[in-house]
Amino acid sequence: MSKSNDAVSQEKEILAAAKAKGGLAVPLAYLKCSGPGWLQGAITLGGGSLGGSLYLGVLGGYSLLWLQMIAMIMGVIMLSAITYVTLSTGKRPFQAINEHVNPVLGWGWALATLMANMVWCLPQFGLGTAAIKQNLLPGFLNSEGVWRIGSLSPDLSTWVVCGTLLAIAVGVIWLYDSGGSGVKLFERILQMMVGGIMLCFFGVVVKMGLSEDGLAWSKIINGFIPNFSLLKEPAPSFAAALAATGEHAGYWKEVIVAKQRDIMITAAATAVGINMTFLLPYSMLKKGWDKESRGLAIFDLSTGLFFPFILATSCVVIAAAAQFHTVPDPGALDGSNPKMAQKYVGYLEGRLKSQIGDQRLAELKSLTTLGKEASANLSSTKISDAQKKALEQVVGLESTLGQTISALPQADRNIAAMLVDRDAFQLAASLEKLTGRGFSHYIFGLGVLGMALSTIIILMLISGFTVCEVFGLPHSGWPHRIGCMLAGVGVLGPFIWSQAAFYLVVPTSVFGLTLLPIAYLSFFLLINNRKVMGEERLKGFGGFLFNFAMLVSLGAALFGAGWAIWDKSKWIGTSIVALFVLLAIFVHFLRKRPQTEEAVDSAARQETGSDTTRGETVKLSPTDLGRSAPEKAPVAGEQGETVLLRPEDFKKPAPAVAVAPKVAVPLKVVAKPKAGAPIVDAGSQAPLLPG
Secondary structure: HHHHHHHHHHHHHHHHHHHHHHHHHHHHHHHHOOOOOHHHHHHHHHHHHHHHHHHHHHHHHHHHHHHHHHHHHHHHHHHHHHHHHHHHHHOOHHHHHHOOOHHHHHHHHHHHHHHHHHHHHHHHHHHHHHHHHHHOOOOHOOOOEOOOOOOOHHHHHHHHHHHHHHHHHHHHHHHHHHHOHHHHHHHHHHHHHHHHHHHHHHHHHHHOOOOOOOOOOHHHHOOOOOOOHHHHHOOOHHHHHHOOOHHHHHHHHHHHHHHHHHHHHHHOOOOOOOOHHHHHHHHHHHHOOHHHHHHHHHHHHHHHHHEEEHHHHHHHHHHHHHHOOOOHHHHHHOOOOOHHHHHHHHHHHHHHHHHHHHHHHHHHHHHHHHHHHHHHHHHOOOOOOOHHHHHHHHHHHHHHHHHHHOOOOOOHHHHHHHHHHHHHHHHHHHHHHHHHHHHHHOOOOOOOOHHHHHHHOOOOOOHHHHHHHHOOOOOOOHHHHHOOOOOOOOHHHHHHHOOOOHHHHHHHHHHHHHHHHHHHHHHHHOOOOOOOOOOOOOHHHHHHHHHHHHHHHHHHHHHHHHHHHHHHHHHHHEEEEHHHHHHHHHHHOOOOOOHHHHHHHHHHHHOHHHHHHHOOEEEEEEEEOOOOEEEEEOOOOOOOEEEEOOOOOOOOOOOOOOOOOOOOOOEEEEOOOOOOOEEEEOOOEEEEOOO
């Protein structure tokens, strides 16, 4: 017996013994046998969830705590549907969707998953590297503020960190690929990572709650009550800041709402991504789970995905809201943080344009550019005294725009500084006064590193599954390992997107959300397919309720995807989606259904009135066969050989089975003799030999 079969048998024995005992023995046994749900938790608790939660807290305060909970509930509904289909049928979802739903949806699902893995892995390496440099090993910063290991160059030092993260990820994946006890060890490592992430962020919030300032627990509790008006209205806590801007409050309201929508889409996208829908069914099949494991699978999703996600992300939202919401960033106001100052000036330029118009703003920018060019040319030794004097007269223009912006009311400058993006490392730094430097930097940094590393591991694992499934290869060995390395190109993240930094999670989240409806629609159609599900198809009032819940989740995913596509790419993205939908419709109506064995059996039953169903064994007596030299008859006694019989091989008088070939289609019946059973001629009763 293989290691995999041993593990499956052992799990079933544990569950059977627990059910016999009853009580707490069942959930404890479920916890011991769980695994795929924790893999889901490991992938969703990544840079996207961290960034989305952080921005929710900065922009919406406690009022948006409900959003990720609702998004995760809808995601779990669809993942439960995937679980039900996979475990009830035992079929591989990619093949089932291609055969019974639409190959365009099946291939779109697989390719979108592969693309999402490669895109999402890039910021994870950047996030993990930043956590090591800024939080865990800040001692490698030299006097010039450059992080380097010993005498290595900064770039080579970054390569060492990225290479280490990749090596750890590859080593853990090798455990999974070994099967048996390796899979169990892999799952335990991921469970510890997810548990560690929860503890880190929960510890930060507990520490904040016990500080002198404490936390506004009543507002936190109210923040879990859904408030959909935030899609078109700023968070209520901005009321005072908006009122202070007077007649320009309308401009700032539009800016806040637009940014709020983007962040809400980001947070919704990172709850459940399309790659998670691919991971779940294949990780369950790898475990050997079947119809009897459906209860275990739901428990696994709850304990490994839902609760860890809600706890970790809520803690980040609470911490960010307490530290940053409606608080102007000092580095933006005084210009000490160039990155923050650049975003701050961008908001104020928009505010100025709303007042003076595009043309006047363009003039101010031109004068500023002219002054900067004059200042740069003054240092040249090749200019004459007259030219130098002329340049000195326009040098002062370089501050034209800056002076105009500085003259804006303080209320406008404050609200602009409130809206600049903050990252996880600024949050860690802001917590120093509440939790102490060591706790805020090291504990928070470990949580961020755990998020990045666990997500890298799972993204690589999913890539291996996807590549093997697309090419019809076994989900183990070198094909799977090579497939995993596709997502490993994310090791280039810190170098490709070094300037984009933390805010990378927003465009990548939007990208993931636009692909998610492909998977949701495919499994909604699959779970309601009578041929696929058979007796396990959803029935009754319970089936109606679950279908309704799936439709709500699908509708929410379509709404979010549509909003993201239009907001980010307008007609280009809409045209691409329209072409995809038209291709799916075209293939659905024009693809030809193959003439399968089932179709032949069905035709025969209709013509003969037989109740014989597919899979039933029909015994033919020697008198049913005529001596008509069948094609390439096998040697007597060879099991599994195929004998092709034609209609004329059947005698008309009183056959044991009535066989009626389809009109104009020559019917060939396949008969497989049992081992040791000679093929005989109807007349002689002697073995029928070749030739």
